[in-house]
Amino acid sequence: MFRKVLKHDLNAILKIWSIITATVLVLSIVGGLCFRGLNAATGQQSQMAFIPLYLLGIVLSVIAVAAYGVVTVALIMIRFYKNFFTDEGYLTFTLPVKRSTLFNSKLLSAFIFNTATFLVTVIAVTVMLAIAPGGEYGGSALSVLLDSFSVPFAAIKSIMNDRLAFWICAYAVVGLAYVLVAFVHETLLLFCTVTFGSILAKKHKILTSVAVYYGIQLLIQTVWLVVEGVLSLGISAISVVPEVLVPETQVLWLVLGILLFYVCALALIASFFYKFAVSRLRGNLNLA
Amino acid sequence: MNDNSPILQCKHLVKSYGNAAPVLKDFNISVPAGRILGLLGPNGCGKSTFLKLVAGILTPDSGSIEICGEPRTEESNRLISYLPERTYFNSSMKVYQLIDFFADFYEDFDPSVAEKMLKDLDIPLDRRLAALSKGMKEKTQLIMVMSRRTRLYMLDEPIGGVDPASREYILNTIIGNFNPDASVIITTHLIADIEPVLDEFAFMAYGGEILRAGNAERVREVTGRSIDQLFREVFRCSARY
Numbered sequence: 001m002f003r004k005v006l007k008h009d010l011n012a013i014l015k016i017w018s019i020i021t022a023t024v025l026v027l028s029i030v031g032g033l034c035f036r037g038l039n040a041a042t043g044q045q046s047q048m049a050f051i052p053l054y055l056l057g058i059v060l061s062v063i064a065v066a067a068y069g070v071v072t073v074a075l076i077m078i079r080f081y082k083n084f085f086t087d088e089g090y091l092t093f094t095l096p097v098k099r100s101t102l103f104n105s106k107l108l109s110a111f112i113f114n115t116a117t118f119l120v121t122v123i124a125v126t127v128m129l130a131i132a133p134g135g136e137y138g139g140s141a142l143s144v145l146l147d148s149f150s151v152p153f154a155a156i157k158s159i160m161n162d163r164l165a166f167w168i169c170a171y172a173v174v175g176l177a178y179v180l181v182a183f184v185h186e187t188l189l190l191f192c193t194v195t196f197g198s199i200l201a202k203k204h205k206i207l208t209s210v211a212v213y214y215g216i217q218l219l220i221q222t223v224w225l226v227v228e229g230v231l232s233l234g235i236s237a238i239s240v241v242p243e244v245l246v247p248e249t250q251v252l253w254l255v256l257g258i259l260l261f262y263v264c265a266l267a268l269i270a271s272f273f274y275k276f277a278v279s280r281l282r283g284n285l286n287l288a
Numbered sequence: 289m290n291d292n293s294p295i296l297q298c299k300h301l302v303k304s305y306g307n308a309a310p311v312l313k314d315f316n317i318s319v320p321a322g323r324i325l326g327l328l329g330p331n332g333c334g335k336s337t338f339l340k341l342v343a344g345i346l347t348p349d350s351g352s353i354e355i356c357g358e359p360r361t362e363e364s365n366r367l368i369s370y371l372p373e374r375t376y377f378n379s380s381m382k383v384y385q386l387i388d389f390f391a392d393f394y395e396d397f398d399p400s401v402a403e404k405m406l407k408d409l410d411i412p413l414d415r416r417l418a419a420l421s422k423g424m425k426e427k428t429q430l431i432m433v434m435s436r437r438t439r440l441y442m443l444d445e446p447i448g449g450v451d452p453a454s455r456e457y458i459l460n461t462i463i464g465n466f467n468p469d470a471s472v473i474i475t476t477h478l479i480a481d482i483e484p485v486l487d488e489f490a491f492m493a494y495g496g497e498i499l500r501a502g503n504a505e506r507v508r509e510v511t512g513r514s515i516d517q518l519f520r521e522v523f524r525c526s527a528r529y
């Protein structure tokens with residue numbers, strides 16, 4: 001049953017998402033070309049008339065790439081809300097499918113679309129930078145950007161020293177885990193707030209959900225501020241107090257540990273959101 | 289599943305919305321197999337609430353619901369075909385996509401039955417639901433629900449928005465499409481229209497109190513009045529109703 005539900009969840013968003021994705025990719029090429037055109041037109045009297053057009057193209061493409069992720073999240077949330085908490089819920093919740101299965105399918109489809117959106121955004125930005133000129137440095141903007149990373153990369157490489165492969169692998173694994181858990185955490189936070197808001201309120205369900213979202217965000221941010229404050233104090237102590245000065249490799253361990261801590265903390269919070277949302281759907285569903 | 293047990297049995301059901309007085313107070317009902325039950329009552333007496341509780345759309349405050357002898361769970365939806373009193377399909381879907389959707393999720397759904405009924409009622413398969421009239425949408429919904437071979441059909445106002453010419457076809461569809469092991473519960477205000485298909489009836493008052501119930505044919509014989517006439521007598525506007 002899970003595969004069937006997932007198939008319908010993916011199909012429901014896929015068409016519109018594909019159109020938006022194609023538009024963003026085309027606009028990223030247009031944006032890159034406009035950067036190139038603007039660079040060529042600057043100072044050329046004969047091409048001055050095209051400058052507003054190039055600027056418009058750049059603004060449009062940058063806005064499109066920036067808004068792409070927000071639009072994907074909006075599509076996911078509209079599907080979630082309509083499917084569960086509007087009249088469509090009369091069909092959704094009378095299917096011979098467990099509510100946890102319905103929820104898991106929504107979660108997985110959201111994860112798939114968010115991950116795909118993230119990858120497409122990286123591709124779109126890369127394409128735009130690869131086409132855009134590097135200005136006074138020559139080449140493309142992408143090569144200039146990559147060159148600018150060479151100094152910090154070299155510094156990090158020297159710290160990693162003889163265990164370069166190990167550190168790259170360790171950071172890649174923990175970094176990937178962080179990104180994945182962060183995606184799931186953010187999606188579950190949104191699902192949880194919409195579920196809670198919709199069950200709590202008879203009217204103005206979306207408004208209540210937004211209020212619940214900001215309420216939970218405020219709580220989480222406050223806790224994070226305290227945690228980050230403590231962590232910052234610890235790191236400051238290492239760098240300031242001579243007695244606790246540690247070798248640079250230990251700093252690598254420390255940063256890795258902090259990242260792991262974030263992964264575990266986000267996973268813990270996400271699991272709470274999951275349990276809460278599914279239990280409300282099971283025990284408190286009251287469609288209008 | 290116990291084959292001798294009633295298709296639906298509800299005991300001491302209580303349901304209230306917020307702090308208001310309970311819509312259902314200690315509601316009890318048992319529906320045996322092979323019967324068409326008309327659940328009849330004034331607006332707001334709890335008919336739709338009762339069907340929503342059985343369908344799992346609402347959560348009861350207390351009491352028990354058993355479907356074919358087993359407590360109601362998400363799995364019970366295999367045994368229930370529920371038609372709510374509103375348009376509830378995704379309006380961006382086309383009619384044939386709806387058939388695929390039902391065929392995907394319900395093993396007992398018969399696409400050929402659905403297609404025949406849609407053709408009989410001139411509902412085009414390639415039309416989006418958003419492009420159908422309200423009456424056509426309601427017919428489509430009813431066809432989808434009645435094209436299953438399940439144990440319990442629950443129809444909330446199935447002919448309310450349907451033109452009189454199509455009502456006869458729909459009522460014949462209801463009778464012709466369920467098997468003797470199944471039961472149908474119909475709620476409606478159009479009692480005269482559905483009376484010919486009813487085996488049993490129950491008059492439901494506010495709070496879910498059953499004022500009168502029985503075999504429709506026998507009551508007609510004994511009282512010499514139709515269920516419609518009887519309903520008008522029982523629920524004649526008074527201080528109580």
